[in-house]
Amino acid sequence: xxxxxxxxxxxxASGCVYGLIALAYLLMIRPTGIINFAVGEWAMVAAFGGHxxxxxxxxxxxxxxxxxxxxxxxxxxxxERVAVRPLVRQPILAPILALLGVLVVTRELIxxxxxxxxxPVPFPFGIGRLEFGPVGGSYQNFFIIGLTxxxxxxxxxxxxKTLWGKAFEAVALNRRAAALMGINLSRxxxxxxxxxxAVAGLGGLLVSPNVSAHxxxxxxxxxxxxxxxxxxxxxxxxxxxxxxxxLAFAEQLTIRYAPIPGGYAQGVPLLFxxxxxxxxxxxxxxxxx
Amino acid sequence: MIxxxxxxxVLAAAPFFLGDYHNDVYRKMxxxxxxxxxxxxxxxxxxxxxxxxxxxxxxGAYSVVILLFQLSVPLPLAILLGIGICVLVxxxxxxxxxxxEGFYLALATLALAQLFVVILNEGGAVTGGTGGIAxxxxxxxxxxxxxxxxxxxxxxxxVLFTYWILARLDRSWFGRACRAxxxxxxxxxxxxxxxxxxxxxxxxxxxxxxxxxGMVYAFVDNTVNPPIFGLDNAFLLLFMVxxxxxxxxxxxxxxxxxxxxxxxxxxxxxxxxxxLVFGVLMLAAILLQPxxxxxxxxxxxxxx
Numbered sequence: 001x002x003x004x005x006x007x008x009x010x011x012x013a014s015g016c017v018y019g020l021i022a023l024a025y026l027l028m029i030r031p032t033g034i035i036n037f038a039v040g041e042w043a044m045v046a047a048f049g050g051h052x053x054x055x056x057x058x059x060x061x062x063x064x065x066x067x068x069x070x071x072x073x074x075x076x077x078x079x080e081r082v083a084v085r086p087l088v089r090q091p092i093l094a095p096i097l098a099l100l101g102v103l104v105v106t107r108e109l110i111x112x113x114x115x116x117x118x119x120p121v122p123f124p125f126g127i128g129r130l131e132f133g134p135v136g137g138s139y140q141n142f143f144i145i146g147l148t149x150x151x152x153x154x155x156x157x158x159x160x161k162t163l164w165g166k167a168f169e170a171v172a173l174n175r176r177a178a179a180l181m182g183i184n185l186s187r188x189x190x191x192x193x194x195x196x197x198a199v200a201g202l203g204g205l206l207v208s209p210n211v212s213a214h215x216x217x218x219x220x221x222x223x224x225x226x227x228x229x230x231x232x233x234x235x236x237x238x239x240x241x242x243x244x245x246x247l248a249f250a251e252q253l254t255i256r257y258a259p260i261p262g263g264y265a266q267g268v269p270l271l272f273x274x275x276x277x278x279x280x281x282x283x284x285x286x287x288x289x
Numbered sequence: 290m291i292x293x294x295x296x297x298x299v300l301a302a303a304p305f306f307l308g309d310y311h312n313d314v315y316r317k318m319x320x321x322x323x324x325x326x327x328x329x330x331x332x333x334x335x336x337x338x339x340x341x342x343x344x345x346x347x348x349g350a351y352s353v354v355i356l357l358f359q360l361s362v363p364l365p366l367a368i369l370l371g372i373g374i375c376v377l378v379x380x381x382x383x384x385x386x387x388x389x390e391g392f393y394l395a396l397a398t399l400a401l402a403q404l405f406v407v408i409l410n411e412g413g414a415v416t417g418g419t420g421g422i423a424x425x426x427x428x429x430x431x432x433x434x435x436x437x438x439x440x441x442x443x444x445x446x447x448v449l450f451t452y453w454i455l456a457r458l459d460r461s462w463f464g465r466a467c468r469a470x471x472x473x474x475x476x477x478x479x480x481x482x483x484x485x486x487x488x489x490x491x492x493x494x495x496x497x498x499x500x501x502x503g504m505v506y507a508f509v510d511n512t513v514n515p516p517i518f519g520l521d522n523a524f525l526l527l528f529m530v531x532x533x534x535x536x537x538x539x540x541x542x543x544x545x546x547x548x549x550x551x552x553x554x555x556x557x558x559x560x561x562x563x564x565l566v567f568g569v570l571m572l573a574a575i576l577l578q579p580x581x582x583x584x585x586x587x588x589x590x591x592x593x
Contacts, residue, residue, distance in 0.1 A: 035392045086576055093338065096392050097531065098575045104524065104568035112562050219520065223403065226396055263411040270400040270407070277397045278385040 002134065003256075009137030011252040012245060016148035019244030020203035021225025022232065023155060026240050027196040029229075031171040031188050034084065034095050038103040040222025041110075042197045043204025046072050047213035048110055050121040050205045061124040068205060069198050076197025080190050088186075103218070111215040118212035121205075144206045148241070151202060155237050168192065200225075227273040247272060293449055300449075301442035316441050316509050318549045323448045323502045325529045325545035326538060327495040330455050332527065333535030334464065335491040336471025340523045341382060341398035344405040345496040347518030349375055349503025351409070351416060354513055358425050359415065368504060375500030376493060383492040387485050402523055409515040421514025440508065447505050451498055456538060458494075467491055468536075521564075528571040534581025543582050 024039045046068050053064035083098040125139040159165040170178040171188050179185050203221070211217065224247065232243025247269055255265040300319075304312045328342045352374045356367040386397050409416045416422070427435060435443060458464050466487045469477035474484050507513055525548065533544020548570075552563040559566065574581055 035396070037396075083572065083576070090579075093336075093392065094575060094579070097338075097527075098572055100524070100527070101568050101572035101575065104528075104564060105572065108562060108565035108568060112565065223396075223400065227400075230396075261411055263407065267404050267407040270404040273400040274397055274404075277389055277393055277400075 005135050006137070007252055007256055008249075009135060009141050011248045013137070013141035013144040014207075014252070015228075015245035015248030016144050016241070017203050017207045017221075017244070018224045018228040018247055019241035020148055020151060020199055020206070021221055022228035022240035022244055023152065023237065024196040024200035024203070025225060025229045026234055026237065027155075027199060028192050029234050031168050031192050032084070033092050034099070035226075036096075036099050036193075036196065037222055037226075038079070038099050038106060039196065039200040039225060040218035040220070041103050041106040042072060042075065042200040043207070043221050044213070044215065044218040045075065045106060045110065046201030046204035047121060047208035047217065048114060048119070049201075050208050051119045051213045054122050055120050061122070065124075065205060069201055072201030073194040073198045075201075076194040077190055079197070080193035084189065084193065085186060107215055107218060114215065116215070118214045121208040121213055123209045140209055147202065147206060151199065152237065152241050155199075159237060164191075223273065224269050227269045227276070230273060230276045293453065297445060297449055300445040301438075304438040304441040307438075312438060312441060313509075314553070316444050318546055319441075319444045319448050320502055320506055320509070321529070321545040321549045322542050323444075323451045324499055324526055325533070325541040326448075326451050326455055327498040327502070328526050329530045329535060329538065329541035330459070330467075331491055331495040333530055333537070333541070334459060334471065335467040335488065337488060337492060338392060338395040338527070339398040339492065340395055340402050340520070340527075342496065342499050343518055343523040343526055344402040345375055345379065345499040346503035346506065347405060347409070347513070348378060349500030350507040350513045350518075351422075351503075352500075353504040354422050354425060354507050355415060357428065358422070364428050364430065371504050372497060372501060375497045379493040379496035380489070383489040383496075387488040387492070399520070399523075402520060406515050406519055409518070417514070419515060421512060423512035423514075425511060427508040444505055444509075447502060451502070452538065454498070459538070463487070463490070525567065528567050532570050532574045532581055534583030537581075537583045540581050540583035543586075547582070
């Protein structure tokens with residue numbers, strides 16, 4: 001039981017990271033229909049930003065984090081301007097493929113600029129354990145869970161309570177009608193990419209103290225995040241978190257308890273992705289009518 | 290027919306004038322061209338973005354090696370069984386995944402390609418694990434050892450065979466059905482095209498062709514190992530077709546040859562960071578020249 005509770009906390013933390021990446025996808029898919037596979041690279045870029053500001057220049061964590069997230073927002077805006085807006089009149093596949101080009105260019109730029117070894121990113125509260133009765137875990141795991149919950153509450157409030165959120169929903173439901181109602185489509189698209197990049201960056205920054213910043217960390221995160229999205233469904237914000245948690249628990253329980261070689265555990269999210277895409281492409285949660 | 294014969298003689302004669310190193314480069318370029326031709330049919334002509342094409346290349350290579358040297362199957366039977374395996378796997382993937390729209394197919398096949406590498410790494414004695422299988426030789430055929438430039442002739446035959454099948458199909462009813470499915474599936478269905486069946490056939494056929502190319506590849510380096518069949522090369526294949534000009538056979542050939550040879554010319558300037566150049570070229574192609582290099586070539590020819 002002790003063993004399981006320990007596992008549950010760490011699985012919840014990694015599920016939160018997958019959920020954040022899934023939320024980043026969702027922010028962009030809802031209004032534009034574009035699956036941006038470069039979100040994993042954005043998480044990677046933020047991890048390197050964290051290494052640069054927090055580890056190399058030893059800035060205050062909160063200031064450094066705010067700066068990295070602000071930078072990621074700008075990266076999202078620039079990406080939208082360069083690779084999405086010029087292709088607005090083309091089939092949806094054109095920007096998706098262009099973003100694959102962005103993915104490769106981003107990864108290679110980082111690999112040119114930094115040494116190839118994994119680079120350290122500091123823990124905001126150092127290394128230590130927090131215990132609530134039988135439930136215990138590292139500071140970082142609770143930090144990840146807390147910030148992720150905050151982000152999801154903010155995203156939920158944004159979609160439910162603000163005019164901007166309503167505009168997002170309107171564009172998601174019907175682009176033409178939304179444009180006719182006076183919603184500025186290109187501004188919604190630009191904002192969705194900025195917010196997507198910031199959320200993906202938050203995921204990368206949170207996971208990086210545990211795994212170190214490495215230029216190849218992007219694609220696995222992108223696959224895990226997308227799997228979480230497919231499990232939860234693109235219809236609702238909370239689906240992204242639910243999908244992330246389910247995926248992380250499945251992954252960690254397999255590694256811990258299933259009698260198969262450890263290497264096969266890498267296959268768990270892949271199998272999940274294939275099975276869910278084929279059997280239940282709309283995800284577990286149905287979109288609200 | 291005569292054109293194919295002339296092309297075969299010219300392309301197959303070339304390696305007899307090349308050294309060992311250049312012969313090796315030439316062979317691998319031809320293999321990339323064969324892959325790109327198939328991928329162009331799937332992606333450029335039928336409009337399906339799949340990342341499993343390179344995995345099928347690996348499935349072909351691994352199955353022929355495992356059949357020949359672990360199960361001691363005779364060569365002709367191993368080739369037939371290898372093709373059979375590729376077709377079966379392709380069908381198993383294609384039938385459920387053609388229900389997926391647009392880029393969801395890409396992600397399902399991407400997961401499949403990654404899963405394939407995981408299985409190769411964890412396969413133990415059967416796949417040789419992370420080190421793969423090495424130190425084998427192509428069995429002699431009727432007492433002859435096909436090697437050196439003669440084996441390159443086999444690869445030329447493969448490329449021409451791939452081109453011949455795909456070009457014929459492209460001009461047939463089936464090719465037009467594929468283009469219709471790519472451009473407007475609803476309209477294609479209204480015109481009596483069975484959309485799902487067209488997609489399944491195109492996917493299975495091109496995957497089987499990739500598998501055959503993989504079998505030929507298995508005896509180029511006489512080693513098969515997991516990193517070769519990873520995701521990077523699957524992306525590269527997509528970039529080749531887009532940069533060359535998707536939907537055109539000549540575009541696939543130009544794109545494959547250019548992106549394969551580019552690292553050799555670029556290495557004095559950018560070291561091994563040529564993938565950065567690939568990414569920029571691919572972005573530039575999508576943003577500025579959706580018809581690819583073959584489109585540039587066409588517009589120059591029109592002006593002359």
